[in-house]
Amino acid sequence: MATIKDVAKEAGVSVATVSRVINNSPKASAVSIEAVKQAMAKLGYRPNANARALVSQSTQTVGVLVGDVSDPFFGTLVKAADKVAHTHGKHLLVCNGYHHAEQEKAAIELLINSRCESLIIHSKALSDQELIQYANEVKGMVLINRHIPELADRCISLDNHKGSYLATEFLIRHGHTKIAHIASSHDIEDAEERIEGYRAAMRDNGLEPSSNCIEYGEPDSEGGEQATRNLLTKSVDFTAVVAYNDYMAVGALSVFEENGVQVPQQVSMVGFDDGMLAKYVHPKLTTIRYPIELMAEKATTLALMLAKGEKPEVESNRFSPTIVRRMSVEKR
Incomplete structure (x- = not known):
């Protein structure tokens, strides 16, 4: 493998001159630049990125x-x-x-x-x-x-709190008063804020959210499936679901289909994120856009x-x- 010394020897210049050319120094002459570039091409020499970073103070x-x-x-x-x-x-x-x-x-x-x-x-x-x-x-x-x-x-x-609030309020405006929430089991602020947004929207509209109406799962389709199965197994009375994200919503849709529950005729559903997935499931998913x-x-x-x-x-x-x-x- 060619070294910077090999390039200098081939170009007939000093190692310092090769370094100046590599690092685009204005001190390098046009003749030196051309000679060094030709030598580098002939020898297949590639400058070391880390070494260049030490000189330029940037890796780009x-x-x-x-x-x-x-x-x-x-x-x-x-x-x-x-x-x-x-x-x-x-x-x-x-x-x-x-x-x-x-x-x-x-x-x-x-x-x-x-x-x-x-x-x-x-x-x-x-x-x-x-x-x-x-x-x-x-x-x-x-x-x-x-x-x-x-x-x-x-x-x-x-504003995750606002997003979940919007989703819940949207369902309430459509006449739903029994609304469940499938939440993320991850201990992160997003999950906490979305649960609080759901609860706040319920309370602000004179509805008291029951802890029985909140089920947790991994924030993916399998987690959505499990959380929804738990809601059905507990015989929770609900006509709508707010999901932590679109993946959990899609998991819920799958469980509803398996159990003969029609969406949206029997249960309405709102997701969160507005990823590509939301536009191609059936029915197309009402959701909260995450920009x-x-x-x-x-x-x-x-x-x-x-x-x-x-x-x-x-x-x-x-x-x-x-x-x-x-x-x-x-x-x-």
Whole structure:
């Protein structure tokens, strides 16, 4: 494998000159640039990225931590971040944290050690204090789908309470008073806020939500199936369901179909996220839109600005959900 010394010898220049050409130094002459490029091409020499980063203080890489990139939700996040990074001549380094503290920590350490100046971090397992410490170390770090008061200007988040409130209120306006909630069993703020949003909407409309009407499960289709089976097994009296997300809603739809329960004629259903899945199930799913694409674009833009020491305009980083009406809700 060719070395920088081999390139210098082939080009008839010094190692320092080769280094200047590699790092686009204005001190390199046109003749030297051409000679070095020809030598590099002939020898098949590729500059070491880490070595270049030490000189330029930048790897031109944006670090992204997500829960699981195979989840379409996170796939949308990564694609949106990549679009913004690409317009700034940068590439993404993506890590999965799987909502596990040690894996999230290891991923952030890797991104920092890889000299990523801008970080977009989706962390649910690490404490506020741990994330504050990382943010103090990396000025271009931005949190997405998380709000920490001490880092408020570097957090891009969604009002989950409002989203669940909207979903529940929408069902109430359609005449439903017996509304169940299938919730995520994960101990994260999203789950807590969505449960509280459901309860608040019920109470504000003179309805007292029973703990018997709330079932928990993994935030996926299997978790939705299990939670719905539990509701049916307990003979809970309900005419509508608010689901933690679209995956749990789809799991519920499957169980209803298996048990001869018609949606929306007998039970109405509202999901959360408005992923691609919601448009293609039967019936098409009424849901709460989670604007993750817009949020990821804003998070990436903010991270790039902060890394360069620029001050963004003062504006709200809290996004509001909206309801998407489809075919899974019917008036009582």
